[in-house]
Amino acid sequence: MNKLPFQNSDPAHTDFQFLEDLSTAYWYSEALFAAIGLNLFDHIENGNDRPRSLSEAARCREAELTRLMRVLTRIELVYEFEGQWCNSQSARTFLLSESPDYMGDFLLYRQYMQPQWGALAQRAAREDRPIRPFLSRDDDYEVRNFHYVRSTDRLIRQKVPEILQLVRRESWRGPLLDIGGGAGTLGRALIRTRPDESAVLFDLPEVIRAARKIHPAPEDWRQLRAVGGDFRFHPFAGAQFGLIVMSNFLHAYNPDTARELLESALKLLRPDGLVLIHDYFPDRRGRSPHKGAFYDLNMMINTYDGGCRDAVEIAEWLGQAGMERVTVLDLQTDTSVILAGRRRPAQICETEWDDWLYTAREIGFSDARHIVPAQVMTAPWVRMKCRFGCRGYGKGLQCPPYSMPHDELRPLLESYSHALMVQGSPPGRDFHDKLLELERQAFLSEFHKALVFGAGPCPVCKTCAVDEGCKNPEKARPAMEACGIDVYETARNAGFQVMPVTERHGYVKYFGLLLME
Numbered sequence: 345m346n347k348l349p350f351q352n353s354d355p356a357h358t359d360f361q362f363l364e365d366l367s368t369a370y371w372y373s374e375a376l377f378a379a380i381g382l383n384l385f386d387h388i389e390n391g392n393d394r395p396r397s398l399s400e401a402a403r404c405r406e407a408e409l410t411r412l413m414r415v416l417t418r419i420e421l422v423y424e425f426e427g428q429w430c431n432s433q434s435a436r437t438f439l440l441s442e443s444p445d446y447m448g449d450f451l452l453y454r455q456y457m458q459p460q461w462g463a464l465a466q467r468a469a470r471e472d473r474p475i476r477p478f479l480s481r482d483d484d485y486e487v488r489n490f491h492y493v494r495s496t497d498r499l500i501r502q503k504v505p506e507i508l509q510l511v512r513r514e515s516w517r518g519p520l521l522d523i524g525g526g527a528g529t530l531g532r533a534l535i536r537t538r539p540d541e542s543a544v545l546f547d548l549p550e551v552i553r554a555a556r557k558i559h560p561a562p563e564d565w566r567q568l569r570a571v572g573g574d575f576r577f578h579p580f581a582g583a584q585f586g587l588i589v590m591s592n593f594l595h596a597y598n599p600d601t602a603r604e605l606l607e608s609a610l611k612l613l614r615p616d617g618l619v620l621i622h623d624y625f626p627d628r629r630g631r632s633p634h635k636g637a638f639y640d641l642n643m644m645i646n647t648y649d650g651g652c653r654d655a656v657e658i659a660e661w662l663g664q665a666g667m668e669r670v671t672v673l674d675l676q677t678d679t680s681v682i683l684a685g686r687r688r689p690a691q692i693c694e695t696e697w698d699d700w701l702y703t704a705r706e707i708g709f710s711d712a713r714h715i716v717p718a719q720v721m722t723a724p725w726v727r728m729k730c731r732f733g734c735r736g737y738g739k740g741l742q743c744p745p746y747s748m749p750h751d752e753l754r755p756l757l758e759s760y761s762h763a764l765m766v767q768g769s770p771p772g773r774d775f776h777d778k779l780l781e782l783e784r785q786a787f788l789s790e791f792h793k794a795l796v797f798g799a800g801p802c803p804v805c806k807t808c809a810v811d812e813g814c815k816n817p818e819k820a821r822p823a824m825e826a827c828g829i830d831v832y833e834t835a836r837n838a839g840f841q842v843m844p845v846t847e848r849h850g851y852v853k854y855f856g857l858l859l860m861e
């Protein structure tokens with residue numbers, strides 16, 4: 345089983361992400377409780393499986409509900425297929441009120457106990473040690489603001505080394521503008537890599553006051569000038585910057601305002617300048633693949649109308665504003681960085697393989713992994729399972745005995761240096777078409793040797809013209825197993841979870857392989 349992020353404890357942990365994941369573990373419970381409380385699984389099962397009908401049936405606000413549904417999709421309690429949601433196997437078994445194994449009321453009982461958990465510290469403390477909440481709504485705004493700025497600073501400090509690593513490859517010059525820079529830690533770290541350049545830390549006046557308290561040393565402000573104001577209205581009087589940073593800034597706003605703010609920032613960028621956006625993006629699947637969607641809910645709950653945008657959406661805005669080069673990079677923690685400039689890079693970036701994982705997802709595969717052909721396991725017994733056990737044996741030119749045996753496949757595999765293994769689900773023809781699309785995109789991206797292997801008998805023709813020869817060679821592709829690939833072992837090598845399907849309506853996973861060079 346895949347572990348939830350907060351279960352990844354390891355005594356050798358040296359980064360903070362495990363603790364951050366632990367601290368937000370309650371987000372998971374709350375999303376589950378909300379979904380059960382709103383009877384979403386029942387409504388979906390009853391055919392209210394699109395945003396409009398589900399929100400009507402559950403008497404919810406459509407936009408907000410859709411954001412909750414995105415979280416439920418990410419944690420795989422529901423699936424989305426062509427704009428419709430459907431319940432996962434576990435939701436169907438345990439969360440439908442008519443199911444004999446229904447556990448929703450038990451789970452809501454857990455929710456009922458939750459306030460007592462909130463008082464855990466009081467329970468453990470002696471009476472002479474009253475527990476004051478970390479912050480209370482009665483605290484003065486200045487005090488709350490200080491805590492807010494300090495806490496955002498604690499987090500970004502941990503991320504700065506990795507962000508610096510990513511930006512190291514870029515050739516940028518100052519001056520730098522850190523919009524909504526908080527205590528200035530990211531902007532400060534970046535400008536220190538350019539000792540002769542200067543930076544502006546721009547944030548609300550009260551945040552700048554807090555920043556000065558957090559960083560009282562004059563040395564911390566040597567290259568950094570703090571300017572207090574509201575970015576929506578501040579006149580920058582013709583100033584131009586070589587690097588503009590927006591870290592955890594755009595998510596405080598609704599999409600229209602976020603786009604306007606981004607466009608205003610781009611007007612301050614020199615023609616050769618670079619933009620760095622660091623944020624939680626729901627469509628990214630880095631180390632914490634659920635976090636972007638959850639963080640978006642966090643913004644929905646805790647701000648007026650803020651929300652996290654997908655990285656592809658922001659990349660599109662950047663593209664439309666004339667930024668020709670947009671790169672998205674996932675950090676080792678739960679956020680990602682978008683780097684954008686007006687000029688295309690001279691060479692393909694190192695993250696090319698990551699980009700292919702996202703391309704595979706855009707095509708519609710549920711998951712994808714980059715592997716090397718040595719991880720593809722072949723064995724003579726595989727085709728024997730086709731010979732003894734498959735009704736399709738001998739009925740298709742892409743299947744045994746016509747397909748290539750494993751000892752012919754091996755040298756073919758070795759003539760490639762990379763492969764992408766993709767996971768999808770039935771219907772088989774659909775899966776096959778997606779594989780062909782993946783192969784086509786790889787070919788058009790100058791991987792001229794791109795070749796895919798599918799899952800199960802070739803589905804292109806209803807009946808294969810075994811005696812006459814293939815009628816659709818441009819579309820026909822063999823299955824991995826038909827050529828002697830041990831799909832279970834290879835998928836496990838790639839990091840997928842694979843188990844035999846034991847129930848008639850069990851969730852079926854298909855795997856495909858794209859060889860690339």
Ligand SMILES: C[S@@+](CC[C@H](N)C(=O)[O-])C[C@H]1O[C@@H](n2cnc3c(N)ncnc32)[C@H](O)[C@@H]1O
Nearest residue numbers: 496500524525526547548551574575576591592
């Ligand atoms: C979540 S904090 C991020 C701080 C820092 N950039 C980081 O990544 O840790 C967002 C910051 O944006 C600032 N901010 C939001 N809207 C702003 C605006 N219109 N003008 C100036 N600052 C703004 C907030 O005051 C806050 O300090």
